[in-house]
Amino acid sequence: MVTIYDVAREAGVNHTTVSHAFSGKRPVAEATRERIFEAARKLGYQANAAARSLASRSTRIVGLAAPLDLPMRALAEGSFSRFIMSIGDRLNDHGYKMLCLVSPDPDTSDLVSIVRGGHVDGMLLLQVRTDDPRIAAMQTEGIPFVAIGRPREASGVVRVDADFEHAAEMAVEHLARLGHRQISLLSAFSAGQPVFGFQYHAIAGFRKAHKALGLHYNSSQILQHGDHAGLAEVLEPLLAPRPASTAIIATTDIEAATALRTLSAKGIRVPDDISLVALADTRLTDLSNPPITAMRFSPDDMSRAAVDLLVAMLAGHRPRRMEHLVPVEFIERESTKPPNTAGDQITSRISTKA
Numbered sequence: 001m002v003t004i005y006d007v008a009r010e011a012g013v014n015h016t017t018v019s020h021a022f023s024g025k026r027p028v029a030e031a032t033r034e035r036i037f038e039a040a041r042k043l044g045y046q047a048n049a050a051a052r053s054l055a056s057r058s059t060r061i062v063g064l065a066a067p068l069d070l071p072m073r074a075l076a077e078g079s080f081s082r083f084i085m086s087i088g089d090r091l092n093d094h095g096y097k098m099l100c101l102v103s104p105d106p107d108t109s110d111l112v113s114i115v116r117g118g119h120v121d122g123m124l125l126l127q128v129r130t131d132d133p134r135i136a137a138m139q140t141e142g143i144p145f146v147a148i149g150r151p152r153e154a155s156g157v158v159r160v161d162a163d164f165e166h167a168a169e170m171a172v173e174h175l176a177r178l179g180h181r182q183i184s185l186l187s188a189f190s191a192g193q194p195v196f197g198f199q200y201h202a203i204a205g206f207r208k209a210h211k212a213l214g215l216h217y218n219s220s221q222i223l224q225h226g227d228h229a230g231l232a233e234v235l236e237p238l239l240a241p242r243p244a245s246t247a248i249i250a251t252t253d254i255e256a257a258t259a260l261r262t263l264s265a266k267g268i269r270v271p272d273d274i275s276l277v278a279l280a281d282t283r284l285t286d287l288s289n290p291p292i293t294a295m296r297f298s299p300d301d302m303s304r305a306a307v308d309l310l311v312a313m314l315a316g317h318r319p320r321r322m323e324h325l326v327p328v329e330f331i332e333r334e335s336t337k338p339p340n341t342a343g344d345q346i347t348s349r350i351s352t353k354a
Helices: 003-013 016-024 030-043 049-053 080-093 108-118 135-143 163-179 197-213 253-265 283-287 299-314
Strands: 061-067 097-103 122-125 145-148 161-162 183-190 222-226 247-251 275-278 294-297 323-326 330-333
Touching: 003 016, 016 030, 016 049, 061 080, 061 108, 061 135, 080 097, 097 108, 108 135, 122 135, 135 145, 135 253, 145 299, 161 163, 161 197, 161 299, 163 197, 163 247, 163 275, 163 294, 163 330, 183 197, 183 253, 197 247, 222 294, 247 253, 253 275, 253 283
Parallel strands: 061 097, 061 122, 122 145, 145 161, 161 323, 183 222, 183 247, 247 275, 275 294
Antiparallel strands: 294 330
């Protein structure tokens, strides 16, 4: 999918010059214009309303696409509202306003209409899915955008995320040090794959840690809730007298709190019978009983980084790198302990990242 940036790169000019050439609203040297048109013909690019307006006018408004589909339905859940508030504050710092586009799913039709209508200068995509149709739509429209989260295929996408792969590695390492050999990971799935990009990368880190630590791994350790099974249903194997796993890693704080309540209702004690770790730390994990061991990252840092990148792009600056990862921090609380039949301790072979 060819964008205005591809044409600019091929022609050796700034993307604003490409926009001027197509809109005709700003003077562009004849030789430069012909070079741009030739590049567009070569690449098969067709200008659209958004591309034509990128340089010719500015709304000082940035769109935030925030689909509130399950399993993150309410703004109050988890750190979702924290992202929205932080993004709004940072945009204000730069003199921009925010147009929040809330939808029940990551449908692209409304986004495309907003972009083609020239209502926003750029877009921020929140709650990025493993395969997110909004990304392809924004690339096609040629509008500057930043993804807060990483899809599976991130080529050409400017993105900001927490390092969930390393978070999962650290979680497995912590549990392995305590003596756990059978560890499960809880994640939302749809159509046979993790729903969100951060869950996709967490599973990659989960597998990587098992290999690094010499732990046996098989796909049944990934507890998939969503399309065909609820969270309580996928926890059933852990309710047996001799459960298949002695520890669970939940990809979200909500999953962790729900698992804790489900297990407790069935008489399974955390951490005496099973240990629990969350890959996101919020007030929910801190106020649970027992408080849940978690991986902490800063939604504020992610939001500020995404806004700063987008504002720089709107000023015509290309990012020096496409991927920007916020580090995670291990927070040990009371939801993990050695299993009842702990084996030999595993020496850490996962290097610490900054």
